[in-house]
Amino acid sequence: MAKGTIIRFDISAPKIAKKIKAGQFVIIRVNETGERIPLTVADKDDFAGIITIIFQVVGKTTALMRSLNEGDILMDVVGPLGRPAEVEKMGTVVMVGGGTGVAILYHVAKAFKEAGNYVIGIMGAQEKDMLILENEMRAVCNEIVVTTDDGSYGERGFVTQPLKKYLEERFDIKLIYTIGPIIMMKNVCKLTEKYNVKTMVSLNPIMIDGTGMCGGCRVKVNNETKFCCVDGPDFIGHEVDFEELINRNSLYLKQEKDSLLYSIR
Numbered sequence: 001m002a003k004g005t006i007i008r009f010d011i012s013a014p015k016i017a018k019k020i021k022a023g024q025f026v027i028i029r030v031n032e033t034g035e036r037i038p039l040t041v042a043d044k045d046d047f048a049g050i051i052t053i054i055f056q057v058v059g060k061t062t063a064l065m066r067s068l069n070e071g072d073i074l075m076d077v078v079g080p081l082g083r084p085a086e087v088e089k090m091g092t093v094v095m096v097g098g099g100t101g102v103a104i105l106y107h108v109a110k111a112f113k114e115a116g117n118y119v120i121g122i123m124g125a126q127e128k129d130m131l132i133l134e135n136e137m138r139a140v141c142n143e144i145v146v147t148t149d150d151g152s153y154g155e156r157g158f159v160t161q162p163l164k165k166y167l168e169e170r171f172d173i174k175l176i177y178t179i180g181p182i183i184m185m186k187n188v189c190k191l192t193e194k195y196n197v198k199t200m201v202s203l204n205p206i207m208i209d210g211t212g213m214c215g216g217c218r219v220k221v222n223n224e225t226k227f228c229c230v231d232g233p234d235f236i237g238h239e240v241d242f243e244e245l246i247n248r249n250s251l252y253l254k255q256e257k258d259s260l261l262y263s264i265r
Helices: 014-019 060-066 101-114 134-140 160-169 182-194 242-249 253-263
Strands: 006-012 025-029 037-040 043-045 050-056 076-081 092-098 118-125 143-148 173-179 199-202 218-221 224-227 234-236
Touching: 006 060, 014 043, 014 050, 014 076, 025 050, 037 050, 037 101, 043 101, 050 060, 050 101, 092 101, 092 160, 101 118, 101 134, 101 173, 101 199, 118 134, 118 160, 134 143, 143 160, 160 173, 160 182, 173 182, 182 199, 182 242, 218 234, 218 242
Parallel strands: 092 118, 092 173, 118 143, 173 199
Antiparallel strands: 006 050, 025 037, 025 076, 043 050, 199 234, 218 224
């Protein structure tokens, strides 16, 4: 699947497919000189030995990955990494995703549905052409709302608008699970805190080794330093220091843009 800068890979990785659970991720290296990047698995087929990842081209490595063809070989695919999402039968849960975060959301929503929950899905994108996995989400959700920033499809606006409506009208919501742009997750958590509903976020900070050794993916949770790769990626959203996370994730934006620019010259 390719939607402009949004790309889907189905990767043959039988051992990972057999063990990986919803919410976990892999680290990929394209070639010997390539950087290592974390990508959360959107789905798996353990019978066929396939894992699915969906990513947006934002830097040199993802641009290089876009140039690969069916049958090409990735240098490294390491996983499963991170802690799986804590899935149990709770009752009514709301899954909130934005952009390519919907890829992760789908895998988690599917797991909550299989556990016997009533699953409400809220998925957003900037515009209709950037919406992913709508049919797949509809298949695992009892209810679903789609939003687009520009109103080109579904409801115009942000995911927090239908979420607020659900929180005001339903009193049986046991959990909110959200993944997407940091600012979106921050706003979701600000909203749900007012209603005292437990909210889990799946974080994707800058990461290098994925084993807790480098400390590059550290985040502050409940005033304690946590390593996203081994303590996460899921955390209680109301305990996350989003301002620090935003600042850390923006540290290398210029270098990332320069790297992409030089790679396509």
